[in-house]
Amino acid sequence: MKLVERMTTLPSNSSVIRPMKKDDWEEFRNLDEEIFPDDAVSRESFEKRVEHEGFFALEIDSKRIVGCLILSRFGDDAGHLGRIGVAPLMQKRGLGTKLMDFAFRWL
């Protein structure tokens, strides 16, 4: 789905952060290439990551992925935020803050 199609409605309060799924590949790739044009995640890497915990999609309206988050835990007291991204046209609306709040709770 193209970004312009994802933008047919305004963001609502119904955003959720949920684990990324294998079926999300097409939508994730379009989003990731928009946010990180020089460093997009490969399909191989995507498929490895969805097998493990710490890979999340930020979804609005129960269907459109507009953000992503990649986290890793190291033992009990260390973690790494590998990637955080929000679709360019959805930025500066608090969604990045929502992802960061989630990351601190999860890690």
Ligand SMILES: CC(C)(COP(=O)(O)OP(=O)(O)OC[C@H]1O[C@@H](n2cnc3c(N)ncnc32)[C@H](O)[C@@H]1OP(=O)(O)O)[C@@H](O)C(=O)NCCC(=O)NCCS
């Ligand atoms: C970083 C990012 C996730 C923030 O998402 P967002 O939805 O715009 O975040 P919010 O609306 O919650 O904004 C939170 C605050 O962070 C600030 N902010 C956003 N990007 C920033 C950056 N790169 N450096 C410093 N501050 C930044 C915003 O200005 C805002 O501050 P304000 O409330 O004082 O205006 C988003 O800008 C993005 O996807 N950027 C491209 C990818 C990227 O650089 N990711 C980080 C490295 S992996």
